Amino acid sequence: MPTPFPLDPLQAVTHADPYSYYAALARDRPLYRDARLGLWVASDPGTILSIMRHPAARVRPLAEPAPKGIANGPAGLLFGRFLRMTDGPRQACLKALFSEFLARQAPLSPSPDWSALAAGTGSASAIDRYPYAAPAFAQACSIGLPGAVAADCARDIGAFLAALPPAAAAASISAGHAAAERLQARLGAHLHDLAAGPAWRELRARGERAGLDPALLAANLAGLLFQSCEAGAGLLGNALVRAGRLGLAGELTRAQARELIDATLRHDPPIHNTRRFLAGPIDLRGQRIEAGATVLLVLAAAATAQPEAHWPFGALDHACPGRDAARHHAAAALRHLLQTGVDSIALAARHRYRHLPNARIPQFDFAEEPTP
Template structure:
């Protein structure tokens, strides 16, 4: 059962995210309208691979509107303060030193080791994840195991009592508050979660892992501890919705039938064919010529990663859902390993993908394709 559906006549670049099959529409855009202005949405839209790459590489295309570094709903809250320090939500030289430390650290995490740690963390969260319907259990695992595994890999003490589940819940709350669809209650919960996560991290003593070296390297180049803490939390956020979506879409693929291939290969295929992050946005910091069009400072561009993915990979290098250019996610292999480990943990605990695929909807979202099992 699909409850998050739209009639084909109402499909547009934003509603496509939760449509049951947006890919014919994406392919048509990528082929016939690779870069255009959608006046109803008030956005430029990049859909072709060449155009998507051009937007993501353009120096005047920023991840936030220059005059709005923090979403207005979060401004003045703990969530806004944390958001404003995230290097993935900022451009410019001020954030480059921390990025140069964080990116290699994340890329150096071995996916096979991460999958092994996920197996160990699965036993930690077992007790709190066994209740509810099969759909509720699946949803809980999707949003818990990847987050707590990344926390564990970084050296955070997450295997204490029921701390793992609470950490995952707080990370999900902060992530949800960043959505343009968030209501006042969700924003308040996100602000409380940001405050809780900051306090927890400040009082946590890393058990092992790269966090001590990260703090030392950051201190050596004058990066303040708050920026390090915010971006440590940011790594957990990046492991939250996108990895849950990838694992959830993999369950759907398995439930609809798939050739007898290794689970990791299925995850890799899903990242290409039914990607977790369908789009991202860029904001013009100056007037520019972009993909043959004159664009103005303040204009927004909706970058349809899923449409570019339909049309093929850039130079055969990576799936579009993990981005491209200076804000590309270095954790592609890690995310796929964690998604596979999450699905494997569910299967080992009796999850039935075919039954899950018969009763689900997509969570309301403007950019992530996240199944919610009923």
């Protein structure tokens, strides 16, 4: 029996198979107003790019540079410094600076020592934690942090991320503030360490020449880890499900793991939506979108029309500079997880998707839903 289409793009993120729906959306409804969601929806590549290019389209609401729950504390300060969460000349300067830093650092970085990060084969809850921790840990190693420090950073990124949802509990928010303080201090200390590697020294020197606050640079080093976390969790988790459906378990070669990751990006990508918040009106495709509106950009729909265009990694000014690194890290993390004996076939047979608005991330530890 065919699976019914989801009702809207937000429901599609957790749908069992939303890709026919996305293809229809990109083909038939490139731009429309969803009154029930209170959002404009853009779904085809040209429309999404037009909105991304428009100077009125911002990555955060003007009145809310950081989520309300963390705004008045260290986590809000850290979030507000991320280049991913800002627009304008400073964002462009930081993007160029950190893209060059990543390019300089990449050939200097050793492979992650996965033994420093528990894969957690003993329980479904531990397996659920691993797809979040592994990408941040691998990214921390790749920018030159020692293994133990990288593992600490991965844990703190997890605590910081848990503080962001509007429904986050007070204890989670408090833990997120503490984690943000540790990340800012730890990465700031490494940035100013005279023994830091050449890419770090060049980052520090170029930041000084540009007149950038060192705290801003340290925050965006944390931002590199943050940006890898949720998208990396979706990519690794969906690849694990794909491996199980294909009957793959135990040892994978590097080539097999990379092929599996690339197939996942094409057929079940981790990031489905992003948003733009309008500081002014936009006239597009014969329609006027007023200032103050929110536009949902359905990247997964655009990907059905342009499957090789890397839509899961964004586009234009806010395209992720770490696409190749993310693929490499996910393949290595998947190989490590399967080598520990995780039963990917059983996990693929019983999972659901976390109730997230943008990222498609499998969840393996959950209570069975009551029968109606």
